[in-house]
Structures are given as C-alpha cells and as structure tokens.
Amino acid sequence: MVERLRGFRDFYPEEQEIRSDVFRTMKDSCTQFGFKEIDGPSVENVELFANKSGMEIMNQMFSFRDKGEREIALIPELTPTVSRMVAARKDLVKPLKWFSVQKFWRYEEPQSGRTREFYQLNADIIGSESYLADAELISLGAYILKSLGIIGFTKIRVSSRILIDRLIEKYLPGKREEVYYVLDRWSKISQPDRESFVKENGIDLGVLSSFVDGKILEGYDDPELQNLFKIRDFVSSSVGVDIEIDLKIVRGIAYYTGCVFEASDREDKFRSILGGGRYDNVIGQLGGENTPATGFAMGDVVLENIMKSKGLWVHKGGKQIFLAPIDQQGRMYSTRVASVLRSIGLKVDLNVMERGISKQLDYASKMGYEYVVILGEDEAKKKTVSLKILSSGQQKEIPLTGTDELFGAMK
RNA sequence: GCCGGGAUGGGGUAGCGGUGCAUCCUUGGGGACUGUGGAUCCCCGGACCCGGGUUCAAAUCCCGGUCCCGGCCCCA
Numbered sequence: 367m368v369e370r371l372r373g374f375r376d377f378y379p380e381e382q383e384i385r386s387d388v389f390r391t392m393k394d395s396c397t398q399f400g401f402k403e404i405d406g407p408s409v410e411n412v413e414l415f416a417n418k419s420g421m422e423i424m425n426q427m428f429s430f431r432d433k434g435e436r437e438i439a440l441i442p443e444l445t446p447t448v449s450r451m452v453a454a455r456k457d458l459v460k461p462l463k464w465f466s467v468q469k470f471w472r473y474e475e476p477q478s479g480r481t482r483e484f485y486q487l488n489a490d491i492i493g494s495e496s497y498l499a500d501a502e503l504i505s506l507g508a509y510i511l512k513s514l515g516i517i518g519f520t521k522i523r524v525s526s527r528i529l530i531d532r533l534i535e536k537y538l539p540g541k542r543e544e545v546y547y548v549l550d551r552w553s554k555i556s557q558p559d560r561e562s563f564v565k566e567n568g569i570d571l572g573v574l575s576s577f578v579d580g581k582i583l584e585g586y587d588d589p590e591l592q593n594l595f596k597i598r599d600f601v602s603s604s605v606g607v608d609i610e611i612d613l614k615i616v617r618g619i620a621y622y623t624g625c626v627f628e629a630s631d632r633e634d635k636f637r638s639i640l641g642g643g644r645y646d647n648v649i650g651q652l653g654g655e656n657t658p659a660t661g662f663a664m665g666d667v668v669l670e671n672i673m674k675s676k677g678l679w680v681h682k683g684g685k686q687i688f689l690a691p692i693d694q695q696g697r698m699y700s701t702r703v704a705s706v707l708r709s710i711g712l713k714v715d716l717n718v719m720e721r722g723i724s725k726q727l728d729y730a731s732k733m734g735y736e737y738v739v740i741l742g743e744d745e746a747k748k749k750t751v752s753l754k755i756l757s758s759g760q761q762k763e764i765p766l767t768g769t770d771e772l773f774g775a776m777k
Numbered sequence: 778g779c780c781g782g783g784a785u786g787g788g789g790u791a792g793c794g795g796u797g798c799a800u801c802c803u804u805g806g807g808g809a810c811u812g813u814g815g816a817u818c819c820c821c822g823g824a825c826c827c828g829g830g831u832u833c834a835a836a837u838c839c840c841g842g843u844c845c846c847g848g849c850c851c852c853a
Contacts, residue, residue, distance in 0.1 A: 727813075
C-alpha cells in the first residue's frame with residue numbers, strides 16, 4: 367500500500383465536520399468585523415519569497431522547477447501573495463480589510479503543533495498606518511478566540527519593534543540582534559544559559575532584566591508606547607479582552623516594522639496560536655506604492671491541540687434523521703418522505719442497503735443519528751411516518767402532513 | 778538538517794529465539810429471525826513496517842531505510 371506523505375494529514379468525516387465548524391466560526395467572525403474574503407494561488411514564483419524572507423524560509427519551502435523551467439514553490443505564508451495582489455492593483459480603495467483561510471506548506475520536521483501542510487486564517491488591514499488598524503486587528507483575533515470558546519485559556523501580548531529599537535539604542539546600543547535573540551527565547555532557555563549568553567555578548571543583565579519584566583517602561587515617555595496603551599484600551603473596549611504589553615514579544619520575522627503581537631495558551635504548553643504584526647515596507651518592496659499594512663495568521667494545528675486539551679474539539683451539528691424502510695413499499699415511500707423532510711431543511715440520510723430493520727437501527731445508532739424514521743407498507747398506506755428517538759427508544763406514528771411543525775423544532 | 782523513543786488485522790492489544798493455523802477485545806461484510814430485534818444466533822474477511830544479516834530456527838536478536846510520536850533549529 368502507498369503511504370501518506372510525511373507530515374501530511376487525512377481528514378475523515380468525523381474529524382472534518384469539526385474542522386468545518388471551526389473554520390466557519392473564524393470566517394463568520396471576520397465577516398462580522400467587515401473583512402472581505404480573498405483567495406489566491408497555491409504556488410508562486412520563488413522570487414516572491416526570496417526577496418523578503420531570508421535564507422531560512424527558502425530552505426523550508428516545497429519548491430521545484432515546472433515544465434516551463436520556472437522555479438516555483440508551494441506557498442509557505444500569505445503575506446507575500448497579499449502584498450503582490452495589492453501592489454498589482456492601484457485602484458483598490460483603502461483601507462482594505464481582507465481575510466482568507468487556506469492551505470500552506472513548509473518542508474520541516476513534523477512535531478507537536480507542526481505539520482508540513484496546514485491551514486491558516488490570515489487577516490490583514492492594508493492602507494492604514496494608524497494604531498487603530500493594529501487595534502482592530504487584535505480585536506478581531508481576540509473575538510475569534512472568544513467565539514471558539516478559548517479566550518479564557520489564552521493570553522494576548524503586544525509589543526512594538528519601534529519601541530524596542532529605541533530602548534535598545536538608548537540602553538544597550540549596538541546589541542539589537544543579540545537582544546532580539548535572547549528576548550524571543552527568554553522563557554524557553556534556562557537561567558544559566560541566559561546568564562552565559564548575556565555575558566558572552568557583553569549585555570548588561572540588569573538592564574536586560576528590566577526589558578523582560580517591563581520595569582524599563584516605567585516613566586518612559588514615547589509616542590510608540592502611548593500607541594500601545596491606546597491599542598490596549600481599544601481592544602478592551604471593543605471586545606472586552608485584556609491584552610498585555612510585553613517586550614519579550616519580538617516575533618522572528620524579518621519584515622515586521624512596528625506593532626507585533628501574539629496569542630498563546632496561558633500555561634505556555636503549546637506553540638503560539640496566533641501571531642502577527644505591522645509590515646509597512648513589503649508592498650513597496652514588491653514594486654507597489656509604499657503602503658502601510660498590518661496582519662496576523664492563525665494556524666489550525668496548534669488551535670486543534672489547545673481545543674482538544676480543553677475538550678472543545680467536538681462537532682456541534684444539527685439533528686440528523688435516518689430513514690429506515692423495512693419492505694419494498696417502504697423503500698418507494700421513503701423517497702417521498704425524504705423529499706418532504708429535506709424541503710423543510712432537515713438533514714436526511716436514506717438507507718441504500720436492502721437489509722432488515724435490525725441492521726438499519728444498528729447502523730443509525732453507530733453513525734450517531736438522533737432519529738430514525740421507520741417506513742413500511744402500513745405507513746405508506748396511511749401516509750404517516752413512525753419516528754423513533756434513539757436516545758430514549760420512544761416511538762410514535764405521525765401523519766406526513768404534520769411533519770413540518772414536529773421536525774421544525776428539531777433543527 | 779540534527780537528536781531521542783516507537784512500529785503486531787481498520788482501532789486497541791498479548792507474545793519478545795522453537796511449544797496448535799500469532800492471543801484477546803473491538804470494528805467491517807453476509808445470512809437467519811419476514812414490522813421494532815440499535816437483539817440473539819451462525820458464517821466470512823483482516824496483522825508481525827520494508828530490506829539485509831546472525832541462527833538449525835526470527836514477530837522476537839543485529840544493521841540500514843521508511844513512517845509515527847517527541848525535542849533542537851526555525852516559526853512566515
């Protein structure tokens with residue numbers, strides 16, 4: 367048998383229906399915030415990523431040469447595509463609020479929270495350099511976490527590269543790379559490792575500690591810090607979620623220019639669930655007008671880990687009905703009953719095996735149906751249906767013309 | 778790319794050099810029961826990851842590979 371490729375996943379119905387619920391929740395949230403859905407290609411010319419993303423990303427792409435000798439790659443992220451789309455259209459009315467849910471690919475070692483093919487929700491606001499755009503975007507992220515029922519298990523932290531750069535310039539001049547590196551990994555590395563790294567790189571541990579705990583911000587007056595305060599207040603007011611200003615949030619991406627943020631579970635047991643920031647230079651670098659932009663991405667893999675750990679990875683579907691004909695008259699009649707029930711919006715599964723009532727009930731039960739409608743010669747003659755409620759075993763016969771009101775309440 | 782730990786029917790497992798056709802549960806298909814049996818009874822299907830090696834003998838020991846689960850790197 368041919369095996370599934372490493373790092374890829376199959377989704378069987380019982381799994382897929384949950385995924386559909388989750389994606390629908392995310393998309394509905396975006397729509398409620400006035401974001402418009404977009405979609406783009408699954409492959410792009412590698413140059414699109416080469417320019418902006420650096421070496422690491424090049425090594426982690428599924429790239430190949432096509433029949434026309436073009437070097438192309440399965441997209442590892444959306445930002446370059448979005449930027450390309452914006453750069454190509456000068457007539458777009460700003461600001462743009464766009465979102466998409468689609469697949470991405472990265473050739474990495476699969477492990478917890480990471481696969482080679484995954485879905486991401488991307489949301490971007492393009493054309494506004496105001497803190498309002500960052501605040502609206504973070505609000506959207508918080509709203510989605512709320513809609514999914516996990517806001518209580520997560521924390522959202524925000525920072526700014528402009529602010530960090532100024533602080534580094536003032537207190538630890540010339541150590542930008544090193545400070546970024548150690549802040550990003552602060553909670554992942556041990557105390558002795560921190561100290562030796564700091565010592566080796568000639569960084570003052572006392573000053574660095576005040577970055578970590580935020581003491582350095584006390585009494586510091588800076589317009590970018592004021593923006594972070596405003597963002598915090600905006601999010602609190604718009605979605606009732608408290609976010610935290612934390613200088614340890616630097617994000618690894620080369621192209622971020624201002625506000626950066628991420629959401630993670632409170633115990634930091636998983637990878638970050640959502641991450642993003644401001645990328646004001648990318649669209650201009652791709653040949654478009656200089657256009658400020660901010661966005662975030664949220665992957666399905668970590669989300670699934672967290673929701674499963676909280677028992678929230680479950681399907682919340684409507685009632686489903688199985689039609690079980692027990693004889694030839696019942697089979698003919700069942701198509702008519704199916705038609706009537708479907709016309710009032712119910713999900714109706716019709717038996718397609720010529721087998722007895724026992725096996726049909728067994729099947730319906732294993733498939734998780736709530737109701738079975740038993741149909742035979744008697745029902746066909748009387749124009750009725752026999753409704754059996756599987757959870758209780760109760761059964762009653764009702765006229766087909768009366769199904770509207772009866773089943774209406776089931777939806 | 779690097780480092781650990783794993784791999785027995787669809788799922789979960791027992792066996793860890795030879796003792797009956799690889800154990801048990803579950804799952805799947807069919808039949809009987811010809812309107813209540815999501816029962817019962819009967820029948821059937823289905824596995825030692827792949828390739829080498831050691832040995833009289835390998836699911837079992839050794840080596841390599843593949844895949845899975847973690848971790849590093851990195852996280853767009």
